[in-house]
Amino acid sequence: MKRFLDAYGEDLEFGQIQMNYLDWSFQDAKGKADLLKQFDIPIWVMEPLRGGSLSKLASEYEERLTMLRPEEKIPAWGFRFLQSIPEVTVILSGMSTYEQLEENIATFEEERPLTQDERKCLLKIADEMLVKKTVPCTACRYCTSHCPMELDIPRLIGLYNEYTVTGGGFIAPMVVGVLPENKRPSACIGxxxxxxxxxxxxxxxxxxxxxSDALK
Ligand code: SF4
Ligand code: SF4
Structure with a gap:
């Protein structure tokens, strides 16, 4: 992204990225937002609720948020998080029912950005969600030179994490699908x-x- 912005940043009127409180660290949305800020490019957000997966959380998380803002609905937390980022100028949210449309209109009738404490709590919840669902690979790559099959292990684990967080999704199957067969997870000989x-x-x-089993 940095190379792209170095080459074309001056001509961009906006940068559209996937951003929400889960991807803030998981997909490094923070790093991308910082880069766009450096280039003075307004941010257009897609997937503010990560395909709807952030519109309902586990009850333990919902309770913690409701204690902070009893009147706020859970999906609205995703939007309030984005309202706390001044560089965000457009939020693109897919809606599938009339009720969702009404709720979103009501949410955006007022700007209620998160306080420092609310934001801290929300990002902590996101971290806890990720710890539960993802494998903690740091991409140090110590392992890769030890693999007789020359698999790009950290990349495959990254795709596995994407797969588990999205409950399947399309990105991980698509990316693995275009890898040569001897570089896919199924090539691991254990x-x-x-x-x-x-x-x-x-x-x-x-x-x-x-x-490998999940992708079959
Ligand atoms: S899986 Fe490989 S890249 Fe990931 S933390 Fe372990 S050694 Fe590092
Ligand atoms: S267990 Fe799989 S990923 Fe690990 S070194 Fe062996 S073939 Fe490579």
Whole structure:
């Protein structure tokens, strides 16, 4: 993205990125927003509720948010988070029912950006959601030179995380689908040689097997 902005940033009227409180760290939306800010490019947001997955949370998370703002509906937290980012000028939200349309209109009738404490709580919840759903690969790449199949392990784990967070989605299956067969998760022979050097002690062979089975 930096190279693209270095080349074309001057000509851009806006930058459209996927941004929501879960992707703030997961897809590094924060880094992308910072870059667009550096280039003075307004942000247009897509997937503010991550395909609707942030419109309903686990009850423990919903309770924590409701304690902070009893009157705020759960989907509105996603929009209030974005209202807290001054560079955001447009939020594109898909709606599938008339009720959702009415709710969103009501939400945007007023700007109620999050306070520091509310934002901290929301991002902490996002971190907790990610810890539960994702494999904590740091992309250090210590493992890759140990793989006899020369798999791009951190990339595959990143796709696995995308797959689990979206409950399948289309991105991970599509990206894996265009890899050569001998570079897909199914090419893992389960030798575990990568696991000997992983500082995060990830059971990589298990992840590859699960991912491969899920994609069948
Ligand atoms: S377990 Fe799989 S990913 Fe790990 S080194 Fe062996 S073939 Fe590569
Ligand atoms: S060694 Fe572990 S943490 Fe590092 S890239 Fe490989 S799987 Fe990820």
């Amino acid at each position: 030798c575990k040689s990568c696991e000997q050097v992983c500082p995060q002690q990830i059971q990589i062979s298990v992840v590859m097997k699960e991912f």
